[in-house]
Amino acid sequence: xxxxxxxxxxxxxxxxxxxxxxxxxxxxxxxxIDADGTVGQLWTVPxxxxxxxxxxxGRSDTSPQFSxxxxxxxxxxGEKGSAPQLVVVDAAGGEPxxxxxxxxxxxxxxxxxxSSRIVYSAPVPEQxxxxxxxxxxxxxxxxxxxxxxxxxxxxxxxIGDQRTQVFVVDVPALDTEPGYVAAPLPDGTTPEVAxxxxxxxxxxxxxxxxxxxxxxxxxxxxxxxxxxxxxxxxNQLWTVAEGEEPQPLTDLGTIDIGTFDSTVDGTxxxxxxxxxxxxxxxxxRNAAVYxxxxxxPVLLTDPGTSDFGGALLAFAGERVLVAGIGRGRxxxxxxxxxxxxxxxxxxxxxxxxxxxxxDRIVVTYQSPTSFxxxxxxDDGVLxxxxxxxxxLRTRGVVAPAELTVTGRDGYDLHxxxxxxxxxxxxxxxxxxxxxxxxxxxxxxxxxxxVYVGAGYAVVYCNPRGSSGYGQAHGxxxxxxxxxxxxxxxxxxxxxxxxxxxxxxxxxxxxLGGSYGGYLTAWTIAHDHRFKAAIVERGxxxxxxxxxxxxxxxxxxxxxxxxxxxxxxRQSPQEVAHLVTTPTFVIHSELDLRCxxxxxxxxxxxxxxQGVDAELLIFPxxxxxxxxAGRPRHxxxxxxxxxxxxxxHL
Numbered sequence: 285x286x287x288x289x290x291x292x293x294x295x296x297x298x299x300x301x302x303x304x305x306x307x308x309x310x311x312x313x314x315x316x317i318d319a320d321g322t323v324g325q326l327w328t329v330p331x332x333x334x335x336x337x338x339x340x341x342g343r344s345d346t347s348p349q350f351s352x353x354x355x356x357x358x359x360x361x362g363e364k365g366s367a368p369q370l371v372v373v374d375a376a377g378g379e380p381x382x383x384x385x386x387x388x389x390x391x392x393x394x395x396x397x398x399s400s401r402i403v404y405s406a407p408v409p410e411q412x413x414x415x416x417x418x419x420x421x422x423x424x425x426x427x428x429x430x431x432x433x434x435x436x437x438x439x440x441x442x443i444g445d446q447r448t449q450v451f452v453v454d455v456p457a458l459d460t461e462p463g464y465v466a467a468p469l470p471d472g473t474t475p476e477v478a479x480x481x482x483x484x485x486x487x488x489x490x491x492x493x494x495x496x497x498x499x500x501x502x503x504x505x506x507x508x509x510x511x512x513x514x515x516x517x518x519n520q521l522w523t524v525a526e527g528e529e530p531q532p533l534t535d536l537g538t539i540d541i542g543t544f545d546s547t548v549d550g551t552x553x554x555x556x557x558x559x560x561x562x563x564x565x566x567x568x569r570n571a572a573v574y575x576x577x578x579x580x581p582v583l584l585t586d587p588g589t590s591d592f593g594g595a596l597l598a599f600a601g602e603r604v605l606v607a608g609i610g611r612g613r614x615x616x617x618x619x620x621x622x623x624x625x626x627x628x629x630x631x632x633x634x635x636x637x638x639x640x641x642x643d644r645i646v647v648t649y650q651s652p653t654s655f656x657x658x659x660x661x662d663d664g665v666l667x668x669x670x671x672x673x674x675x676l677r678t679r680g681v682v683a684p685a686e687l688t689v690t691g692r693d694g695y696d697l698h699x700x701x702x703x704x705x706x707x708x709x710x711x712x713x714x715x716x717x718x719x720x721x722x723x724x725x726x727x728x729x730x731x732x733x734v735y736v737g738a739g740y741a742v743v744y745c746n747p748r749g750s751s752g753y754g755q756a757h758g759x760x761x762x763x764x765x766x767x768x769x770x771x772x773x774x775x776x777x778x779x780x781x782x783x784x785x786x787x788x789x790x791x792x793x794x795l796g797g798s799y800g801g802y803l804t805a806w807t808i809a810h811d812h813r814f815k816a817a818i819v820e821r822g823x824x825x826x827x828x829x830x831x832x833x834x835x836x837x838x839x840x841x842x843x844x845x846x847x848x849x850x851x852x853r854q855s856p857q858e859v860a861h862l863v864t865t866p867t868f869v870i871h872s873e874l875d876l877r878c879x880x881x882x883x884x885x886x887x888x889x890x891x892x893q894g895v896d897a898e899l900l901i902f903p904x905x906x907x908x909x910x911x912a913g914r915p916r917h918x919x920x921x922x923x924x925x926x927x928x929x930x931x932h933l
Contacts, residue, residue, distance in 0.1 A: 285676075285680050285734050285736075285737040286679070286734065286737055287734055287918075287922035287923050288317060288919055289676070289679040289730075289733075289734075290315045290317075290730055290915060290918055290919065290922075291314055291315055291316060291317060291915070292314070292673075292675045293314060293315060293676065293730055294312060294314045294324075294672040294673060294675075295314070295655055295656045296310045296312055296313075296636070296648040296656035296657070296658065296672065297311035297346055297348065298310075298636070298637030298638070298648060299329075299637050299638070299639045299646050299647070299648050299658060300348045300350045301639040301640060301641045301644065302350055302354050302375070303350065303352065303353070303641055304354060304641065305331065305641040305642055305644035306330065307328055307329060307330045308329045308331060308639065308646045308658060309328050309339065309348045309350065309357060310327055310329065310348065310648060310658055311324060311325070311326055311345055311347065311348055312326070312327045312338075312672060313344070313346065316915060317915045317916060317919060319364075320914050320915055320916050321344070321364070321914065322912070322915075323344055324345065324346075325338050325339065325341055325342060326339040326340045326348050326357070326359060327339055329669050329670060331644065331669065336658070336669065339373075339377060340359075340361075340373065340380065342362075342363070343362060343364055344361070344362035344368070345359055345360070345361050345362075346359060346360045346361075346368070347359055347360045347392070347393070349393070350375065351375075351395050351455075352397055352399050354375060355374070355375055355399065356372050356373065356374060356399065356455065357372065357373050358370060358372045358383075358455075359371060359372075359373075360390055360393075361380065362389075367387065367389030367390075368389040368390055369382055369383070369384045369386065369389065370384045370390045370393055371383060372402075372458070374458050381456065381458060381460075383402065383480055383481055383483075384404070384406070384451075384480055384483060385480050386406040386407075387408075387415065387416060388408075388409055388446060389406065389407070390404050390405070390406050391405045391407070392404065392494070392495055393405070393496070394496060394497035394498060395498070396501075400454065400455060401453065401454055401455060401498075402452070402455060403450060403452045403496045403497065403498060403503050404450075404453070404496065405448050405449065405450055405493055405494060405495075405505070406449065406451060407446040407448045407449075408446065408447060408449045408485075409445065410446065413425050413445050413446075414445075428442060428445065430444065432444070432514045433514040433515065433837050434514050434837060436834050436876055437834045437876065438834050438875065438876040438877040438908075439876075439906045439908060441876070443492065447490060447491060448492040448493055449485055449486075449488065449492075449493060450487045450493045450503065450505050450524055451483040451484060451485050452484050452486060453481050453483040454481055455481075463477050463478055464477065486503060486526050487507075487524050491507050491508070491509050492507065493505040493506065494507070495543060495544070496524075497544075497545065499533075499546045499550070499552060500550055502523045503525065504523050504524070504533060505521075505522060505524060506519050506520070506541055507519060507522055507530070509530070512563075514837070515563075515564070516559070516563030517559055517563055517564055517566060517838065518536060518537070518538070518539070518540060518563040519541055520532050520533075520534050520535070520541070521533040521534045521552075521576075532579065533552070533576070534579050534581060535579050535580070538559055538561060538563060539554075539556040539557060539558055539559060540559055541554050541555070541556040542554075542555045542571060542593075542595040543595045543596075543597050544597070545597050545598075547599050547602055547604070548599075548601070549602070551575060551576070552575070553573060553574065553575055553576070553597060553604055553619075554573070554574040554576065555571050555572070555573055555574075555592050555595050555596075556571065556572065556574055556581065557569045557571050557572075557587075558572070564838045564841070565842065566838070566842060567721070567758070567762050567842050567843060568721060568755045568756070568757070568758030568759025568760075568762070569721075569755065569758075570587040570588070570590065570591035570592070570593065570754075570755055570758075571591060571592045571594075571595065572584070572585045572587040572590070573585045573592055573597075573606055584619055585623060585625065587755060588754065588755050588756075589754060590608050590610075590625065591608060591609045591610065591751060591752065592607065592609070593609055594607045594608075594614055594635075594636075596636075596638055598640055599640060600640035600641075600642070600643055600644075601642060603618050604619040605617070605628070605640065605645070606619060607635045609752050610753070611698060611752055611753065612698075612700075612723060612746065612752065613631075613632065613634060613726055614633070614634040614635050614636070614725070615628070615629045615633070615635060616628040616629045616635045616645075616647060616661060627664070628645070628661050629664065629666060632651055633649045633650065633651050633666065634649060634650045634727050635647050636649060636650060636656070638661075644660070645660065645661040645662075646658060646659070647660075649666070650725075650726075650727030651726065651727060652683050652684070652726050652727065653673065653677060653681060653683070654671075654672070654673040654676075654727070655676060655728055656673070657669075657670045657672055658670045676728065680733075681728055681733060682702050682703070682704070682705070682732075682733065682737075684701060684702040684732065685700065685703070686699075686700055687699055687700060687701055687745075687776075689745075689775060691772055691775040691776075695748070697746075697747065697772050697776045697779070698746055698753070699743070699744055699746055699776055700724065700726075700732075700745070701741065701780045701784065701787075702732045702733075702735075702742045703736070703741045703784065703786065704737075704739050708786065709786055709788035709791070710740060710786055710787060710788055711739070711741070711788050711792075711793065711929070712740065712742075712743060712781070712787045712788055712789070712792055712793070713742050713792075713793045713794070713795060713929070714773060714774075714777050714792065714793070714794045714795075715731065715735075715742055715743065715744040715794075715795055715800075716744070716747075716773055716795070716799075716803045717746070717796065717800050718796070718797050718798030718821075719749070719750065719798070719800075720749035720750060720761065720765075720769065720803075720843075721749065721751045721758050722750065723746045723750045723751050724744050724745070724746055724750075732744070734922050735925075735926075738929075740793075740933075741784070741787050741788075743776065743777050743780045743787075745772065745773060745776040747768070747769045747772030747773050747776070748760040748768045748769055748772055749769045749799075761843070762842070762843060763844060763845040763850060765803075765806075765843055765854045766802075766803065766807075766810075766854055766856075770803060770810065770811075773803065773807070774807070774811060789813075791815060792813055792814050793815060793816045793817065793932070793933050794807060794808065794814045794816075794818075794865075795818035796818075796819070797821045798820075798821050798822065798877070798878060798907070801819045801820050801821055801822025801823060801824065801878070802822055802823040802856060804817055804818070805817075805819045805824055805863075805886065806859070808865040808867065809860065809862040809863050810859070810862070812864055814865050815932050815933055816865065816866045816867075816928060816929055816932035817866070818867070818868045818869075818929075819867055819868070819869050819870070820869075820870040820910070821870070821871055821877070821883070821907055821909070822869075822871075822878060823839075823878050823882065824855070824857050824883070824885070825856070825857035825858075825882055826840035826843075826844045826851040826852075826855055827840070828882070829878075829882070832879045832881065833878065856886065857882075857885060857889065860886055860889040860890060860893075861889070861893060863890055863893075863895055864895060865895070866895070866896035866897070866932050867895060867897045868897070868898050868900065868924075868925070868928040869886060869887040869890075869897065869899045869900070870883075870899075870921065870925075871883035871899075872902045872905035872907065872909045873901055873902060873903045874904065874905060874906045875905070875907045876906065876907070877906075877907035878907060883899065884899070887899040900921075902917050902920075902921070909921065
């Protein structure tokens with residue numbers, strides 16, 4: 285796979301299934317280098333095995349949902365230069381009807397049970413900002429007077445002047461005549477014509493709302509409205525109605541609710557993280573399934589042994605379906621009435637979405653040879669209905685070998701090694717994931733494939749601190765980052781070098797992003813075997829992270845401790861003077877998760893002490909560059925990485 289082959293990375297949305305169980309619809313997206321953006325449309329997938337076909341022809345059509353009566357499909361359409369809007373189309377096809385003209389676009393939505401209305405969330409810009417007044421550019425807006433701790437978010441920017449609110453809109457008949465832009469009159473005026481239906485705003489105030497949906501006839505949504513919300517990660521489930529104060533469906537407890545939904549009988553289920561009495565104890569915490577009993581969430585699954593952090597919640601009749609993460613896989617499970625679990629899928633797959641009609645269950649999934657496909661689940665067997673990764677496989681996909689290594693303290697370390705075809709010794713890259721509480725998985729991964737395609741062997745694992753191996757594994761590095769985790773990645777590398785003699789121990793590189801950037805920078809200060817390193821969007825100085833990062837209020841304190849000296853002892857910036865490895869620092873200008881000053885200070889420190897160091901900054905990008913940045917920037921990033929390792933390895 286070459287850097288430009290990212291265009292073949294076809295990803296799928298969560299599926300929606302027709303009420304009669306005849307077909308599913310998914311959004312099929314891919315990066316386009318020519319368009320320099322992510323593009324794609326909706327596809328309809330017959331469940332009888334007939335070929336899938338394209339249903340819409342927008343630039344970026346996403347998030348499809350069948351109406352409960354099956355007659356319509358609502359989705360979000362994004363056009364170049366315009367905010368994404370909610371539209372609805374006849375399920376048989378046709379021209380979509382726009383339902384919104386939200387200034388900053390629509391975020392999420394849900395149908396009413398009778399298919400007559402849709403509830404949605406959208407940021408509401410403060411008057412005078414974000415283009416609400418023509419001629420006032422961002423640099424001419426008034427100053428922002430900030431009194432709270434959490435006031436920005438990566439990929440969004442400032443949030444206090446664009447709170448996300450909840451709206452409801454009536455869905456018009458799909459055969460009505462469209463509205464037309466009015467022509468000006470001789471007196472210079474132009475008649476006002478409603479081009480979209482009028483939406484009713486249900487929420488107001490200095491709170492944002494998320495994941496609105498109908499629970500029976502009520503609208504419910506998630507929000508943190510409690511005093512102290514600036515200093516914890518807690519939220520509640522509320523019902524909202526026009527002109528009324530929101531009413532809590534859950535008490536303020538010690539959980540962060542990620543998603544919720546209800547069965548046909550009205551029973552409400554949640555997927556949430558327990559955060560302890562402080563409301564901030566998130567390190568190594570697995571997501572669990574809860575059922576509401578009155579206003580009390582009742583725990584159904586054991587977070588110590590299972591993790592439902594993908595926040596997938598679906599229903600097959602009265603059956604509750606969730607996706608569980610473990611050892612690089614993500615499988616679909618049914619939650620039994622006793623709180624037990626029954627696996628519905630198995631093998632080397634990562635289930636990314638699910639929908640059901642009656643007992644008919646359809647999923648989207650990834651695998652070692654697919655970036656996204658649709659399958660039917662029947663008695664634990666996946667029957668694949670699409671092959672959206674056929675083109676990707678022609679670009680040269682290499683299947684990594686799974687490996688378990690016993691570390692220096694007897695701990696089992698799990699990961700993968702991808703090796704190029706052909707003989708001879710291969711220069712070898714140790715690749716470290718971000719998070720840290722996430723994991724490398726089994727699906728085809730562009731990072732691995734591009735490096736293998738360029739002739740490198742790639743070694744990567746899920747060290748302690750990662751998700752997917754239980755809460756004790758994930759929390760083992762609390763207040764000791766750079767300890768067990770560094771030993772784990774180095775021990776795994778040693779195990780790979782010992783197993784395969786075509787890995788060249790004399791030509792080693794190391795790279796990682798975010799927390800992976802942290803561990804890369806930390807490792808090269810303590811181990812000098814590497815010929816070159818890449819530190820990307822790194823978490824490099826816990827102390828300066830506080831206040832500058834969008835998660836700086838909680839992340840350093842929970843992972844590195846509250847004592848400043850303890851934080852300093854875990855800081856790559858504090859040991860940067862020990863680095864001799866040639867180091868390429870990559871960062872994005874608009875990164876608010878790991879602000880660019882983290883990279884600039886680290887780079888300057890290396891440069892001033894004579895280390896062979898270079899810095900690459902991408903304008904207009906945030907923390908998600910490698911996953912969701914402009915395709916041309918993503919290609920440039922890959923090419924720059926290969927150039928750096930090519931010069932040094």
